[in-house]
Amino acid sequence: MEEKEQVKTENSMANSTFSDQIPASCAFSSSIFDMPCEVEKGSLGFMDLLGIQDYSPSLFDLLQPPLAPHPLTSPASSAPPESSEVVNAPATPNSSSISSSSTEAANDDQTKAAEEEEQDQEKNKQQLKPKKKNQKRQREPRFAFITKSEVDHLDDGYRWRKYGQKAVKNSPFPRSYYRCTTAACGVKKRVERSSDDPTTVVTTYEGQHTHPCPVMPRGSLGIPPEAVTFSAAAASSFAMPQPQYQQQQQPYFNNSSLSLNFNHMNSSSINPTFLHERRLRPSPASLLRDHGLLEDLLPSQMFKEPKEE
DNA sequence: CGCGTTTGACCGGCGC
């Protein structure tokens, strides 16, 4: 209560929070509902907006469907002292988004180690207070999505359990903390509404799912209502490159179009062709049928007319 | 009854 008041008063000031770093111009909007979409000009420009420090081209390779190793395994960033963030631009039926990721683990080994470590940490926590003093607490790689959505918690196909909510400084909107409900999976996500643009939601994923998405993989069968409602599922899936299991079972994005798209992104010369199609498409369901989540991830307009700042 | 949410308390990191 008081806290909120305080937050409000401070709202217009500082800029330390993640959401604050997202300029309004970065606000993407939903794709399939034919909402306007603006994107920062230049390749990866929007990454800067999110404070991304390390976004080597390989990043997008890594972001390519699940098969890619770990997105953050870029050798170039050998042990980045701080986090670097990456941006993706997935879209959801009533939302489109950008994403960013922060990478604090640098390679596969580290990732695995991080996972183990996290598990250890959790065990320790349960026992009492763990934390090693010498080591800074290692964080899982993080990916943030900016999503234009009226709904805070986008259904990404995984099941999440909310474990906390905090008022965010400089923002009138609270931040919610979710954890994957799957037993051995320690993936977390934060959801907060941007104070700059209340219509956008910043979703930050942390860690990697150690299990297949509960929602049926697309293409294999019917698409669960949730997936239809919020294809942000895709977002999560590709943003957090899945572990090995995805290499065996075709995951959400098993079509080449996705990688194609990313390639475009990478080269900064995006061909929005197929995206136009989407705009004509009225129903998300049909959308999924014909194209796949790819388009949900990459709103057509997104790359059409880069907006200048 | 099981599962998820709410919410105040608590803890640790960090800046001053």
Place this chain on the structure above:
DNA sequence: GCGCCGGTCAAACGCG
């Protein structure tokens, strides 16, 4: 050392 702040815990509660 102190206070702020982000993140997490866990009891209470709600809902199907």
